[in-house]
Amino acid sequence: MLAAQRKTLILTTLRTDGRVVAKDLAAELGLSEDTIRRDLRELAADGLLHRVHGGALPASPAVADFTARTAIGTGAKAEVARTAAALIRPGQTVVLDGGTTARELARQLPPDLRATVITHSPTIAVELATHPTVEVIIVGGRLFKHSVVAAGAVAHEAIGRVSADVFYLGVTGIHPTAGLTTGDADEAAIKRAWSERSAETYVLGSGEKIGAASAFEVVPLAAVTAVITDSGADPRGVAELRAAGVEVVS
Structure with a gap:
């Protein structure tokens, strides 16, 4: 052959x-x-x-740069974002990760929501700049241009001084054995730090990420509250996650 x-x-x-x-x-x-x-x-x-x-x-196709990812699974990301937005309660302190699905979540927040959003993503902050009742707090640091987020020691130190109700985590791979992964070690560390400082962690997992894997583990599947996916996600991949003890919301 x-x-x-x-x-x-x-x-x-x-x-x-x-x-x-x-x-x-x-x-x-x-x-x-x-x-x-x-x-x-x-x-x-x-x-x-x-x-x-x-x-x-x-x-995972989600390892492409930020601009390229904006064209991947747009309908699925919007569906995930709507589901995630419906879980946010008034008065909560919410951490939004960087990435295209998190940006869509920022766009889906109700116009009358009163909450605090903390993010290390300039794009998320800009999306929420005109929201009338959401207070926005930006964590700074070295700009990781691939995902347009702050990274490095400065960002990590700032995150260690935050306590949040819920973190909406973006990853590039969601796999029943490989776990929750992303393509950069420093970015994985920042995501892990946010999860450790939040009472709950929801994974923003549009269907193209389920069953895929990248090089660096973020957190184990057991460390998250649930994976939020879309109705078009592969049923076998969703079933494997549930068999591994993961709550999947769609």
Whole structure:
């Protein structure tokens, strides 16, 4: 079997099974594990999958830069944002993560909502600048341009002085075994810090993120209150999350 054929089979297996186990695929094809691992490395280098111990998982499309992500799953993100906005109560202190779904959530907040929103995202702050009754607090730091959020030691120190009712967390991957992941270690640390300073954490998880994985864990699935997804999310992926003990809201 040619390399191109093997790679097509690997990607097809990822779509149908949600994972590839190198040992099993090598045995099925009568090839060495080294051959399959080489194919996985090359596909990972092209951003087509995420390598894990023993095989691979689907790569998240949400690792693209902020501008590119604005065109991904816009309807699904709006649905997730509406569900999330309905959970916010007057008087709460709410942390909004950066990202395109969180920006949509900011747009969906009721015009009469009285609450405090804390964010390390300039784009979120700008969205809420004209909201008449939401107080906005911005956490600063080094600008991580990929996601247009503050990161680094300054941001981390400021977060450590905050206590919030609820954190709306954005991630690039939501997987029943890999957990909640994102593509940058520093950004993962900031997200983790927000979750630790919040009484509840809801994950903004539009369907393209479910079943996918990225390189850096944010928090374990057990650490969050629920995953909010859209009605078009893959039923198998949602069922696997629920089987892992995760509450999924849609």
